[in-house]
Amino acid sequence: xxxxxxxxxxxxxxxxxxxxxxxxxxxxxxxxxxxxxxxxxxxxxxxxxxxxxxxxxxxxxxxxxxxxxxxxxxxxxxxxxxxxxxxxxxxxxxxxxxxxxxxxxxxxxxxxxxxxxxxxxxxxxxxxxxxxxxxxxxxxxxxxxxxxxxxxxxxxxxxxxxxxxxxxxxxxxxxxxxxxxxxxxxxxxxxxxxxxxxxxxxxxxxxxxxxxxxxxxxxxxxxxxxxxxxxxxxxxxxxxxxxxxxxxxxxxxxxxxxxxxxxxxxxxxxxxxxxxxxxxxxxxxxxxxxxxxxxxxxxxxxxxxxxxxxxxxxxxxxxxxxxxxxxxxxxxxxxxxxxxxxxxxxxxxxx
Numbered sequence: 001x002x003x004x005x006x007x008x009x010x011x012x013x014x015x016x017x018x019x020x021x022x023x024x025x026x027x028x029x030x031x032x033x034x035x036x037x038x039x040x041x042x043x044x045x046x047x048x049x050x051x052x053x054x055x056x057x058x059x060x061x062x063x064x065x066x067x068x069x070x071x072x073x074x075x076x077x078x079x080x081x082x083x084x085x086x087x088x089x090x091x092x093x094x095x096x097x098x099x100x101x102x103x104x105x106x107x108x109x110x111x112x113x114x115x116x117x118x119x120x121x122x123x124x125x126x127x128x129x130x131x132x133x134x135x136x137x138x139x140x141x142x143x144x145x146x147x148x149x150x151x152x153x154x155x156x157x158x159x160x161x162x163x164x165x166x167x168x169x170x171x172x173x174x175x176x177x178x179x180x181x182x183x184x185x186x187x188x189x190x191x192x193x194x195x196x197x198x199x200x201x202x203x204x205x206x207x208x209x210x211x212x213x214x215x216x217x218x219x220x221x222x223x224x225x226x227x228x229x230x231x232x233x234x235x236x237x238x239x240x241x242x243x244x245x246x247x248x249x250x251x252x253x254x255x256x257x258x259x260x261x262x263x264x265x266x267x268x269x270x271x272x273x274x275x276x277x278x279x280x281x282x283x284x285x286x287x288x289x290x291x292x293x294x295x296x297x298x299x300x301x302x303x304x305x306x307x308x309x310x311x312x313x314x315x316x317x318x319x320x321x322x323x324x325x326x327x328x329x330x331x332x333x334x335x336x337x338x339x340x341x342x343x344x345x346x347x348x349x350x351x
Contacts, residue, residue: 163183276316327349
């Protein structure tokens with residue numbers, strides 16, 4: 001398994017946070033590091049689990065003190081000493097069998113333990129995509145299920161100790177199979193959400209904000225890891241949790257949360273059944289969503305149409321059906337002066 005600078009940084013933070021004399025400045029620096037990238041929390045959680053394994057390994061073999069495997073020690077020492085100037089070594093922070101090991105060496109040890117002792121996670125990244133107007137359902141190897149909405153892309157990596165998905169664009173709904181040993185995280189834009197036994201949808205909007213709808217269970221975000229590695233948690237502690245029926249808009253300066261009724265929840269997730277439910281929603285709100293499913297773009301050229309509410313159901317994948325539904329319901333008509341064949345401008349068709 002190839003390890004990165006981010007893995008090394010995460011390993012060093014594991015050691016730093018174990019220090020009983022941790023200062024407020026250290027904690028602020030750790031929080032700043034977490035906020036720097038949504039992937040930093042994932043890297044920290046992986047390093048913390050590796051550290052727990054490293055500490056527990058000798059006990060599993062009948063040892064009485066946490067002594068690292070000789071092969072790991074040799075490799076780590078050789079790598080660290082050949083690439084890290086002695087003047088930059090930190091004071092010993094952890095003792096293995098009476099021998100002081102500096103933070104840099106321990107960080108390398110945390111990274112090398114999995115490679116030398118535990119099976120490497122060689123699962124390749126999987127990419128799932130849909131074209132405009134198409135839907136797709138994927139049964140994942142861990143028993144979870146992924147449904148992609150129109151024009152979406154999701155990248156997935158099912159590792160030995162974590163499950164991570166990235167919404168590149170579009171929307172997907174996740175039905176999560178419970179596995180406490182492998183936390184289930186979804187990143188969209190700058191936000192990372194953690195499934196807490198659930199079925200939920202995540203949509204990355206063009207503005208960069210993220211829409212989350214929870215159909216079952218709970219979803220956590222604004223999460224921070226558990227600090228002490230001697231009591232490994234199955235998931236990080238989350239400051240905010242969404243529960244069944246919650247809809248939230250997160251990011252890009254937004255934080256909006258509402259509770260959907262059973263009918264509203266079914267309507268919002270109607271796309272998973274191949275239909276768009278238009279029930280009582282204004283045209284101004286529906287335009288962005290409708291445009292996701294058709295090969296042309298619809299624009300409101302007459303502001304009088306913005307508040308017109310639409311009703312009924314439209315089958316996904318049919319441009320003509322979408323346009324016809326709008327023209328029949330909204331008292332609208334195409335602007336005959338439109339010159340771009342890929343854009344349909346709507347004007348009022350009523351006196």
